[in-house]
Amino acid sequence: MASARDLLSRPNSPSFLESLYTGKLQWDLLDPFPDQDAADRAAGDHALAEITRFMTEWIDPESVDETSTLPAGFVEELKKRGLLKLGTAERSGGWGLTPRNIFRVVTEVASRSVAVALIIAIDNAIGISAYLPHLPPGPLRDFVQDRVERGAVSCTADTEPEGAANTVRRTVAVPTEDGDAFLITGDKVFVGNAPIADVVIISATVTEQGTTQRRLFFVDADTPGLRVHAEHGFMGLRGFPNGAFTFDRVRVPRTRMLVEEGYEGRMTRTANLATMLGRNYLIAAPSLALARLGTAWAQDFASRRSVDGRTLDQYDEIRRVLAAAAADTFAIDTLTTWTMVQPDLDGPVNTAFEQLAVKNISSLAAWRVLDRSMSVLGAEGFESGPSKARRCAVPVPLERAVRDARGLRISGGVDFALDYWAGRLVLPTYYPQPRPAADLDEPEDLTGLSTQWLTGRNTDHARYATGQAKELARFMLRVRERYAEADELLAAERVVISVNAVVNEILTMAAVLARAATLAEAGHTWPQGLADVFCADARRRVTDLWAAAEAAVSGDEPDHTALCAGLAEDGRAAGIFQHTSVPAHLARAEGNEQ
Known part of the structure; x- marks a missing residue:
C-alpha cells in the first residue's frame, strides 16, 4: 500500500523540499527563480480584468458579510460564465487557464469577497473538474465530463461528525444484491458548496470480498435519499455556502465509483x-x-x-x-x-x-x-x-x-x-x-x-x-x-x-x-x-x-499530562473555572443522571 x-x-x-529533509539545500533548483511567461501572464491579465468587472457588478462584500447571503441569481451567473471550470478547455465551456492564472483569479476574487473566492476555488480545486485529469476512460469519466460541460456546481463530502482527522469513514456504501450499484448511508459535515451543489463527490467505506477500502462516488445531488440537512454559519467567511449532508440508502451505480490502488492516508490517493x-x-x-x-x-x-x-x-x-x-x-x-x-x-x-x-x-x-x-x-x-x-x-x-x-x-x-x-x-x-x-x-x-x-x-x-x-x-x-x-x-x-x-x-x-x-x-x-x-x-x-x-525530546518541560489529568478531577480547578458555565451537552448529561 x-x-x-x-x-x-x-x-x-x-524536489527541493525532499532534498531539504536529508539536510541539503539544492539552491540550483530555486535559482534562477521561476516566473510566469509573458504570454501566460497576458492571458491571466485578460481573465482578471473580466472577472474584476463581474465582481464589481455583482458583489457588495459588506452586504454579503452582513446578511450571509449571496445575491439572487449569482450562482447561476457563475455557472453561465464558466467560473467554476477555469482550467477546463474553452471547447468544454471553460477558460483554459493554467494553474498559475487560476490562482491569480481566486486571489483577485478573494480581495473583494473570500466567500465567493471559496465557491470558485472548491470547484476548481476539489470539484469534479479537478478530478477529471485523474479519471481513466470509461463511464465515470464520461459522466464527469458531461457534468463539467453542463457547468455543474460540485463539492466533496468527506468530513464526518466525528471529525476530519479520522482515518475510518463511517459513511458506508453497501453493494446491492445484483452488484450493479451501491447504497450509501451516512452523514457528512462542513462541506463547502453543499447547499448549491449539483454533483457531490462522496467518500465512503466499501467492503467487498473480505476487503475494506475507502472509495469515492460521484453522485447527482438530486438523487433520492441525498439531502442537505443543515447550513453551517461561521465566525468568518459569511456568505460561503457550507452545509451538512445525510445519505439514506442513496443508490449509486457501480460505474460512478472511482476504483484506485490502496493508500495508507486518511483520504484516497x-x-x-x-x-x-x-x-x-x-x-x-x-x-x-x-x-x-x-x-x-x-x-x-x-x-x-x-x-x-x-x-x-x-x-x-x-x-x-x-x-x-x-x-x-x-x-x-x-x-x-x-x-x-x-x-x-x-x-x-x-x-x-x-x-x-x-x-x-x-x-x-x-x-x-x-x-x-x-x-x-x-x-x-x-x-x-x-x-x-x-x-x-x-x-x-x-x-x-x-x-x-x-x-x-x-x-x-x-x-x-x-x-x-x-x-x-x-x-x-x-x-x-x-x-x-x-x-x-x-x-x-x-x-x-x-x-x-x-x-x-x-x-x-x-x-x-x-x-x-x-x-x-x-x-x-x-x-x-x-x-x-x-x-x-x-x-x-x-x-x-x-x-x-x-x-x-x-x-x-x-x-x-x-x-x-x-x-x-x-x-x-x-x-x-x-x-x-x-x-x-x-x-x-x-x-x-x-x-x-x-x-x-529531553523531557525538560512541564508535565502537561499530569496537569490535564488533574484538571479532570472534580474541584481541582475550581479556582480557575469559577463562574464558568457548563457546556450544554454536559448540562444535559448531568440532568439525565439526576
Missing part, C-alpha cells in the same frame, strides 16, 4: 493529489489576498494618522511592523509563485511537497500580517467596516478580514495538525535506515545560489538556512537514539510538529532569497530588504521551534 511519501516522490523529478494542489487555490490564494490588503491598510492608516504632530509611519516601531507585514506578504507571493508556475509533479522540478507545505506557510503568514495591521489601526481596526462608514471614517474592513483569515488556518486541516501530518513525510529519510546528506560536517555550501546579487546580510541568511538544513539532519539522527522506531517518534507529537515548522521556515527563507537574487539580477533591488526582514524574523522563529523540540 502506497505511503504519503511514495505518493509525492518522483524518482526522475528532483486521488483525493490527496487533488487536495494538494487545491490548497493553493483554497487557502494560499485568499491568504495572499488578505495579506496584501492588510499590508496596504496598515500603510495607509500609518500615513494619515498622527500622534503629537508626527504621522505614525515616522515612528520606529510602526516602521518595523509595516516592514514585517510587507515581508510576510512577499513570502506568500514567492512560495505560491514557486508552486503554481510549476505544479506538475512529473515536471523538471517536483513541487508536490511544497504544495502541501504552502497551506500552513501562507495562512500563518497572512494571520501575522492582519494581526499586526490590527495593532496599527487599534480600535479603528477592531471596529467593523459598516460602523466606520456610519461615522464617515474610512470603512476599511479589517475586522472582517481577520475573521476570514482565522478560518483559513482551520480549513483544510488545523495548522498544528497539518504540521504533524506533513512532519511524517520527513521520517522515511531516517527510518528504518537513515539516509541523510553526505556532507553534514562540511562548511555551508551556497553553490547554485547567485550570491553576487545578494546583499551581505542576505548572503548570511542563505548561509544560515543551509546550516539549519544540516542541523535538521543532525537533530533527526540524534532523535533516532531516543526513539528507535518511527512510531515512537510519531507519538512525540510536539517533536514532529516542531520539526515540520522548522522545515517550512527554511523552505520559505530559501525561496525568498533565491527570488531576491533573481530579481536583483534583473535590476530590481527593492526585494532585498523584504528578504532580509523576513529571514531575520524567521531565524527568531526557528530558534524558538528548536527549543520546543529539544525540550520535548
Whole structure:
C-alpha cells in the first residue's frame, strides 16, 4: 500500500523540499527563480480584468458579510460564465487557464469577497473538474465530463461528525444484491458548496470480498435519499455556502465509483493529489489576498494618522511592523509563485511537497500580517467596516478580514495538525535506515545560489538556512537514539510538529532569497530588504521551534499530562473555572443522571 511519501516522490523529478529533509539545500533548483511567461501572464491579465468587472457588478462584500447571503441569481451567473471550470478547455465551456492564472483569479476574487473566492476555488480545486485529469476512460469519466460541460456546481463530502482527522469513514456504501450499484448511508459535515451543489463527490467505506477500502462516488445531488440537512454559519467567511449532508440508502451505480490502488492516508490517493494542489487555490490564494490588503491598510492608516504632530509611519516601531507585514506578504507571493508556475509533479522540478507545505506557510503568514495591521489601526481596526462608514471614517474592513483569515488556518486541516501530518513525510529519510546528506560536517555550501546579487546580510541568511538544513539532519539522527522506531517518534507529537515548522521556515527563507537574487539580477533591488526582514524574523522563529523540540525530546518541560489529568478531577480547578458555565451537552448529561 502506497505511503504519503511514495505518493509525492518522483524518482526522475528532483524536489527541493525532499532534498531539504536529508539536510541539503539544492539552491540550483530555486535559482534562477521561476516566473510566469509573458504570454501566460497576458492571458491571466485578460481573465482578471473580466472577472474584476463581474465582481464589481455583482458583489457588495459588506452586504454579503452582513446578511450571509449571496445575491439572487449569482450562482447561476457563475455557472453561465464558466467560473467554476477555469482550467477546463474553452471547447468544454471553460477558460483554459493554467494553474498559475487560476490562482491569480481566486486571489483577485478573494480581495473583494473570500466567500465567493471559496465557491470558485472548491470547484476548481476539489470539484469534479479537478478530478477529471485523474479519471481513466470509461463511464465515470464520461459522466464527469458531461457534468463539467453542463457547468455543474460540485463539492466533496468527506468530513464526518466525528471529525476530519479520522482515518475510518463511517459513511458506508453497501453493494446491492445484483452488484450493479451501491447504497450509501451516512452523514457528512462542513462541506463547502453543499447547499448549491449539483454533483457531490462522496467518500465512503466499501467492503467487498473480505476487503475494506475507502472509495469515492460521484453522485447527482438530486438523487433520492441525498439531502442537505443543515447550513453551517461561521465566525468568518459569511456568505460561503457550507452545509451538512445525510445519505439514506442513496443508490449509486457501480460505474460512478472511482476504483484506485490502496493508500495508507486518511483520504484516497486521488483525493490527496487533488487536495494538494487545491490548497493553493483554497487557502494560499485568499491568504495572499488578505495579506496584501492588510499590508496596504496598515500603510495607509500609518500615513494619515498622527500622534503629537508626527504621522505614525515616522515612528520606529510602526516602521518595523509595516516592514514585517510587507515581508510576510512577499513570502506568500514567492512560495505560491514557486508552486503554481510549476505544479506538475512529473515536471523538471517536483513541487508536490511544497504544495502541501504552502497551506500552513501562507495562512500563518497572512494571520501575522492582519494581526499586526490590527495593532496599527487599534480600535479603528477592531471596529467593523459598516460602523466606520456610519461615522464617515474610512470603512476599511479589517475586522472582517481577520475573521476570514482565522478560518483559513482551520480549513483544510488545523495548522498544528497539518504540521504533524506533513512532519511524517520527513521520517522515511531516517527510518528504518537513515539516509541523510553526505556532507553534514562540511562548511555551508551556497553553490547554485547567485550570491553576487545578494546583499551581505542576505548572503548570511542563505548561509544560515543551509546550516539549519544540516542541523535538521543532525537533530533527526540524534532523535533516532531516543526513539528507535518511527512510531515512537510519531507519538512525540510536539517533536514532529516542531520539526515540520522548522522545515517550512527554511523552505520559505530559501525561496525568498533565491527570488531576491533573481530579481536583483534583473535590476530590481527593492526585494532585498523584504528578504532580509523576513529571514531575520524567521531565524527568531526557528530558534524558538528548536527549543520546543529539544525540550520535548529531553523531557525538560512541564508535565502537561499530569496537569490535564488533574484538571479532570472534580474541584481541582475550581479556582480557575469559577463562574464558568457548563457546556450544554454536559448540562444535559448531568440532568439525565439526576
